[in-house]
């Protein structure tokens with residue numbers, strides 16, 4: 001059975017999500033079948049059983065059901081049909097989850113100590129106790145010398161108890177340098193603090209929206225929770241005229257989302273924020289607004305009007321975005337006239353920061369039509385407040401360490417609203433400013449592959465001692481001094497709090513389906529052991545025997561709230577608290593372990609009450625406008641996020657790599673897409689090998705000529721070009737991250753890296 005990427009996506013949109021994604025006969029697909037022959041044989045006989053848990057391969061928090069044979073061999077993951085968000089569906093990555101468990105080529109199977117030079121690939125297996133003692137000794141010595149602040153923890157794991165545990169550990173130890181990788185919720189917190197005076201996250205009531213204006217969000221390629229979005233698409237495509245929604249995709253290329261949208265607006269790269277302000281100018285000028293909402297909720301509009309009339313008239317915006325003024329006026333009119341319109345920001349999968357300028361400009365459109373905290377619009381979601389941890393008592397050493405400035409500058413005078421700045425962390429670590437880092441602990445992050453800081457490898461290698469908790473031998477782990485290998489999400493106790501973009505609280509329990517198959521431990525267990533070894537107030541801060549106890553504490557918070565329900569319970573009357581029907585926590589816990597998910601649909605997120613002040617001064621810095629193409633670098637390189645290609649810490653599983661089309665990977669060469677006119681202008685033909693060069697370096701790729709690519713651009717998939725992992729990934733394709741031209745957003749300190757000026761030359 002041949003299924004290409006487009007067919008697959010037609011499946012996603014065209015049918016019931018729970019059944020269209022899940023039954024792909026993946027074990028019989030040739031490359032996967034070849035690869036799977038290296039697994040232990042699947043028992044032919046034996047009773048099967050199912051375990052409900054939560055996928056932790058992204059922050060989507062989907063409910064999963066794992067089929068086991070004789071309780072010891074996992075043979076399939078599919079979606080939990082009762083889960084309130086994914087409703088039985090899974091994205092292709094979730095379906096391939098077992099490949100992370102059994103993929104012995106890339107898994108680190110026991111603690112390893114470096115036995116040669118950094119990156120030499122020479123390792124010595126050691127016992128867990130020896131590895132933990134070595135880390136403990138280093139940490140103890142630094143604390144004794146009042147250098148606890150020179151220990152950093154870089155964490156790419158999503159929200160959950162294990163993440164809280166890691167942050168609490170570093171705080172109790174006495175370092176301010178707990179750094180979380182960028183998540184869209186970081187920018188949402190800055191945005192909502194700036195505009196609404198409250199730090200919170202945003203969620204979108206997409207299934208009920210009637211007009212969706214997406215500013216580059218790859219809705220069908222992994223933005224938000226793919227299963228939720230696929231269901232929303234199904235809602236939008238209902239036959240009834242009353243329900244059918246319009247989807248407008250503003251994008252530089254005819255991506256999957258753009259091809260399936262009602263209209264594709266092929267905009268100049270990185271001018272989405274300018275277009276949004278152009279629409280706002282027209283809406284205010286013409287009075288196409290929700291006047292009552294604005295009168296009662298928003299101030300500062302007069303000043304904003306001055307700015308928009310000065311710099312963002314349709315003619316000015318047409319020049320900047322290369323769209324025509326009629327299109328700008330029509331979009332403004334249609335958006336404001338629609339019932340329940342919503343505008344979305346966050347380019348690609350939403351994994352890379354956009355500027356605060358762009359996020360605010362798009363969010364402003366929702367404010368102008370009153371699509372905030374109402375059906376079909378954007379919700380300001382309250383924090384996930386159910387889970388609380390005991391108060392932390394710090395000792396004198398920890399207090400002194402925490403008084404030191406953070407190396408990344410987050411929450412500093414320069415970036416007072418930004419909570420995490422991993423990019424600034426490495427830039428300052430490179431300069432040893434204001435002090436050098438002595439120990440880096442790293443979990444679910446692979447900066448050597450996915451950071452576009454210049455010379456990231458050299459920067460990482462300046463750090464004297466690196467401890468990786470990775471399950472896989474990725475590029476950064478290859479440079480570590482010690483590896484404390486993590487158990488996968490199928491072998492550990494863990495959880496996830498909330499699901500990005502979903503307008504009600506969801507708690508997913510992650511539980512081991514059997515003990516770890518290799519000599520691994522969960523990151524949480526390793527941290528608890530380190531805390532115990534360090535003793536004193538650090539041990540007191542984490543007084544847990546194991547991760548099951550930690551997770552139980554979180555579950556107790558849910559129970560104590562007396563709210564919400566499990567996935568096997570029918571909807572209740574508005575506001576009814578089903579958790580109150582549990583007579584004891586033990587009964588609640590038993591049910592949670594069997595069902596895997598708690599949620600509280602009656603709690604529609606709504607915070608940020610009162611008036612919101614819009615300050616135009618925050619719209620006066622657009623870092624994108626500083627980068628332009630020119631004589632030396634005449635084309636735009638635009639990164640492309642694909643549902644079938646992982647671009648961060650996780651390696652792509654073979655199942656997904658197999659289904660990358662020839663417009664992405666041909667044999668071992670990355671394939672990039674350009675418009676026929678662009679190809680003709682520089683004498684290129686289909687399949688030509690080219691060098692794509694920016695100010696930061698170059699990559700090699702083959703050309704695919706595609707009418708759906710905007711002229712003057714080259715579209716480069718992100719996620720290939722690994723120098724580590726297994727043969728299905730290593731040395732295949734090219735990695736564009738190092739040649740991205742990163743700009744620092746002066747308002748947030750975040751690295752804004754998207755379109756980059758390049759030159760293209762035939763090799």
Ligand code: SF4
Pocket residue numbers: 055056057058059060061062086090091092093094095225226227
């Ligand atoms: S969307 Fe995320 S959480 Fe859901 S199945 Fe896919 S990888 Fe897992």
